[in-house]
Amino acid sequence: xxxxxxxxxxxxxxxxxxxxxxxxxxxxxxxxxxxxxxxxxxxxxxxxxxxxxxxxxxxxxxxxxxxxxxxxxxxxxxxxxxxxxxxxxxxxxxxxxxxxxxxxxxxxxxxxxxxxxxxxxx
Amino acid sequence: xxxxxxxxxxxxxxxxxxxxxxxxxxxxxxxxxxxxxxxxxxxxxxxxxxxxxxxxxxxxxxxxxxxxxxxxxxxxxxxxxxxxxxxxxxxxxxxxxxxxxxxxxxxxxxxxxxxxxxxxxxxxxxxxxxxxxxxxxxxxxxxxxxxxxxxxxxxxxxxxxxxxxxxxxxxxxxxxxxxxxxxxxxxxxxxxxxxxxxxxxxxxxxxxxxxxxxxxxxxxxxxxxxxxxxxxxxxxxxxxxxx
Numbered sequence: 001x002x003x004x005x006x007x008x009x010x011x012x013x014x015x016x017x018x019x020x021x022x023x024x025x026x027x028x029x030x031x032x033x034x035x036x037x038x039x040x041x042x043x044x045x046x047x048x049x050x051x052x053x054x055x056x057x058x059x060x061x062x063x064x065x066x067x068x069x070x071x072x073x074x075x076x077x078x079x080x081x082x083x084x085x086x087x088x089x090x091x092x093x094x095x096x097x098x099x100x101x102x103x104x105x106x107x108x109x110x111x112x113x114x115x116x117x118x119x120x121x122x
Numbered sequence: 123x124x125x126x127x128x129x130x131x132x133x134x135x136x137x138x139x140x141x142x143x144x145x146x147x148x149x150x151x152x153x154x155x156x157x158x159x160x161x162x163x164x165x166x167x168x169x170x171x172x173x174x175x176x177x178x179x180x181x182x183x184x185x186x187x188x189x190x191x192x193x194x195x196x197x198x199x200x201x202x203x204x205x206x207x208x209x210x211x212x213x214x215x216x217x218x219x220x221x222x223x224x225x226x227x228x229x230x231x232x233x234x235x236x237x238x239x240x241x242x243x244x245x246x247x248x249x250x251x252x253x254x255x256x257x258x259x260x261x262x263x264x265x266x267x268x269x270x271x272x273x274x275x276x277x278x279x280x281x282x283x284x285x286x287x288x289x290x291x292x293x294x295x296x297x298x299x300x301x302x303x304x305x306x307x308x309x310x311x312x313x314x315x316x317x318x319x320x321x322x323x324x325x326x327x328x329x330x331x332x333x334x335x336x337x338x339x340x341x342x343x344x345x346x347x348x349x350x351x352x353x354x355x356x357x358x359x360x361x362x363x364x365x
Contacts, residue, residue: 096190096300100198103164103186107202111182 004066005047008073012043035083039076046072124226129158131209132229135199137192138216139166142175144329145216149179152214152222162202163216166195172216193300200286200294212285218329220283228285231321238290238316239308241276242283242323260340264305264347271351272312277320279305290316299350302343306350313354 019036022028028036046053046069057068124132134152138145145163152161163176167189177183184202186195196213203211210232214220224242231240245261264279282304286294290311299306311318 096194096197099187099190100194100201103184103198104202104205107182107184 005050005053005069008043008047008069012040012047015040016044032084032087035080039080042076043069043073124156124159124229126158128229128233129156130160132156132159133199133203133206133208133211134159134161134225135164135196135203135211135213136161136176136181136216137164137166137195137199137213138168138172138176139189139192139195140168140170140172141216142168142170142172144218145172146175146179147329148214148216148218148222149176149181151218152225153180155222156225162199164195164199166190166192191301193298193303196303197294197298197300200291200298204288204291204295208291209288210285211291213282215282219325219327221324221326224283224323227321227323228283231319232285232287235319236317237319238287239311239318240285241278241281241318241320242285243278243281243320244323244325245277246320246322256337256340260344263344267348267351268305268308271355272308276308276318279308283323283325299354302347302350305347306354309351309354 016037019028019033019040023030023033046056050065053065053068056072057063057065060068060071062068062071134156136145136148136152149161149163152159161181162184163172163181164184165173165176165186167186173183173185184198186198190198199213200211210229212225212228212232214222214225220242228240228242231237261278261280265276268279269275284304284307293310293314293316294307297310299310308318
């Protein structure tokens with residue numbers, strides 16, 4: 001079990017570093033990095049706090065601390081993924097509206113151009 | 123025929139995605155049968171020559187910068203028509219299945235019935251359109267689902283041959299189902315106490331292309347539409363509760 005907790009510590013530390021590196025390179029925006037950093041920090045702290053993990057396990061009815069941690073990992077990442085789904089849906093709606101607006105403006109511009117050309121030829 | 127004084131109140135929209143094989147012929151047919159009526163092809167990010175061919179055939183083209191899917195394309199057409207002040211919009215498919223000679227029938231019903239939407243129905247007459255068993259089963263299923271929701275029977279809820287008036291245009295410019303719009307659009311209108319009517323139309327074989335709803339996708343289609351219907355009902359109930 002100690003070994004699994006150590007692996008979790010290592011993985012969460014790597015995730016924090018990876019997210020920070022992505023932030024520095026502007027591959028991820030600050031507002032979207034918060035969920036990942038929050039989840040990774042929670043994992044890091046829990047994997048190093050046996051007392052807290054044991055208490056959580058008892059509360060959730062799980063005897064195995066490693067299993068408790070895996071369960072919490074699953075829940076945290078589900079929350080992160082759900083939040084991202086909401087963000088993607090909003091972006092898609094905005095993208096559709098923008099695409100339609102661009103097309104309508106292009107339509108109007110073309111109509112204006114054609115009107116001017118007709119006037120020139122007259 | 124559409125009376126010349128009414129022709130300027132009607133816009134024909136044709137959503138098209140990679141329809142270079144048929145779009146020009148459809149546009150020419152519409153223009154031949156409806157003198158003075160403007161035609162807009164909504165090019166849904168086609169990778170082929172749909173847009174130039176439609177333009178050459180005499181249509182105006184609304185060029186979407188990238189592919190949005192049927193609902194997004196149709197809504198773009200509705201938004202444009204609403205902005206340009208049209209009173210009526212009739213949508214036909216770009217694959218040539220809808221006969222433009224039937225458009226005046228829909229237009230007349232739109233003008234005189236007081237309904238906000240008119241559906242060109244393939245299944246109203248005795249010698250109704252013969253379609254595949256899978257599609258027929260799907261249509262029957264949705265008829266049964268929609269009847270208690272809409273409070274009336276709809277023979278052809280998946281028809282893409284549809285006309286709307288300005289009241290419906292206003293609603294659809296703001297809110298329109300984006301992926302498989304036909305059935306959800308009925309629920310959107312019904313929830314606002316708008317009325318719709320079916321008129322019998324004949325449907326021709328496709329001039330080209332294939333249906334996007336293949337056998338494997340039909341399951342996804344059913345789940346998606348059912349969920350969409352449910353969401354529209356819930357959305358409306360919530361907004362009514364808030365009022």
